[in-house]
Amino acid sequence: MMQKKAIMGLALAAVMFAALAGYLVLRWAQSPVASGPPKPPSHIVLIPEGSTFQQVAALLKNEQLIRSRSAFLLLGKTRAIDRKIRPGEYELDASMSPQDILTKLLAGRVVLHPVTIPEGYSLTQIAEVLAAQQVTDTKEFTKLVRDRAFISTLGIEADSLEGYLFPETYSFAKGTKAREVIRAMVDGLHRVWGTELQEQAARMKMSLHQVLTLASVIEKETGAKDERELIAAVFHNRLRKKIPLQSDPTVIYGLPAFDGNIHKRDLSVMSPYNTYRVQGLPPGPIASPGAHSLRAALFPAQASYLYFVSRNDGTHQFSSTLAEHNQAVEKYQKQYFRKRTRGNLVAHGA
Structure with a gap:
């Protein structure tokens, strides 16, 4: 009897020891690999x-x-x-x-990785940013932004999402589905397209598509933030007077290939984006406009300007008459390039 009790006692002790050992092993296994400073x-x-x-x-x-x-x-x-x-x-x-x-x-x-889409980027340039950041499948992205069936699911009636992907800094995980990336950028636009802008667009009898189109041209015409309302005034005045916009960025957008310089022959190309030949707005945006350009398109400066020309320093000279504009072209373009040509010739001769 005593022997049986001893055996049972040993067995119980063994079970308790095994349970304790198992508990300790489990606690060890469920503890961090490293503990205490310094933090790994x-x-x-x-x-x-x-x-x-x-x-x-x-x-x-x-x-x-x-x-x-x-x-x-x-x-x-x-x-x-x-x-x-x-x-x-x-x-x-x-x-x-x-x-x-x-x-x-x-x-x-x-x-999550920060991904910055600069103002004025086209769909092609946005795809390049996403490819560089390895955020999403860029082939799928490029396909979806021109898929009318998918675009309609976003509540947008357009041939492409050019101009509808709002430029700002987003946070994406690598491998994010292209649909999610696109929806996030369209949501970014809707956050900016608030009640004030919608009501002003209604007063001006402009659709969101028209506002985006005009804003995208303003965005591409100037990098000077304080000029955008003036650029907008020029275009609104031209639209009201039925004068072609004559915007180089729209011509460039419509070219099958662009070598970095716009040529006189380019202004004669038959394209719906050639605003030298076609009156009114181009058929759609040419880039993604930022919030400032969107507001400028709806709240242009109160000015009578019909023309502007580059001063070659990032700003523009604005004119109300053709005579004033021709004088500005002579001063800021023709004389400037004549001086540059002479300077190059002297440098070459030296």
């Missing part, structure tokens, strides 16, 4: 598309972010997680417990 460096861990939870656990173990793959899988079972975790980049470090790591993965708190 962060790891950017990429969870590939379609990864299973088992593959995620193996990846974390290989990155030395968890102590035990099996313990992490067990933790996942207690959380009743789905087999897949949102793909993307996660910033993790070895001071995080497996519980903290799992919480971050389940919340999908991926690394």
Whole structure:
């Protein structure tokens, strides 16, 4: 009897020891790989598309972010997680417990990258920015921005989204779906296109498409912020008097290829964007205008100007009559280029 009790006591002790050992091992496995100062460096861990939870656990173990793959899988079972975790980049470090790591993965708190779309960029240039940042599939992006069926789902009736992708700084995760990127940029436009602008557009009997079109031309004509209302006044005056806009940026947009210099022959090209030949606005925006150009298109300066010419310093000379304009062209263009030509000849002769 005494022997039987001793055996039972030993067995119970063994079970308790095994349970304690298991508890200690589990606590060890569920503790951070690194603890105490200094804080270990962060790891950017990429969870590939379609990864299973088992593959995620193996990846974390290989990155030395968890102590035990099996313990992490067990933790996942207690959380009743789905087999897949949102793909993307996660910033993790070895001071995080497996519980903290799992919480971050389940919340999908991926690394976001700032992506700046400058004012005046075309769809082609925006695609180039996204390609450089590796944010999304640029082929899919390029296809969708000209897909009328998709565009209509955004509540926009246009042949392309040229001008509708608002220029600002966004935060995107790498591998973001092209649809999500586009929707975010269209939402950016709607945030700016508020009640005040909508009411002013209604008073001027202009649609959003027309406002974007005019604003995009203003955006491309000048980089000087304090000139945009004056540029807008010129174009509004010309539209009212039925004078062609004669805007070089619209001509350039309509060219199949542009070598960096606009030529006299380019002004004769038959194109709906050639505002030297076609009266009124071009058929659509030629770039993405910023908020200032949008406002300028709707709130032009009160001025009688019909002409402007570059002063070759980033600003323009504005004129109300053709005679004044011709004098400005002589001063800022013809004399300027004659001086440059003479200077080049002297330099070459020297």
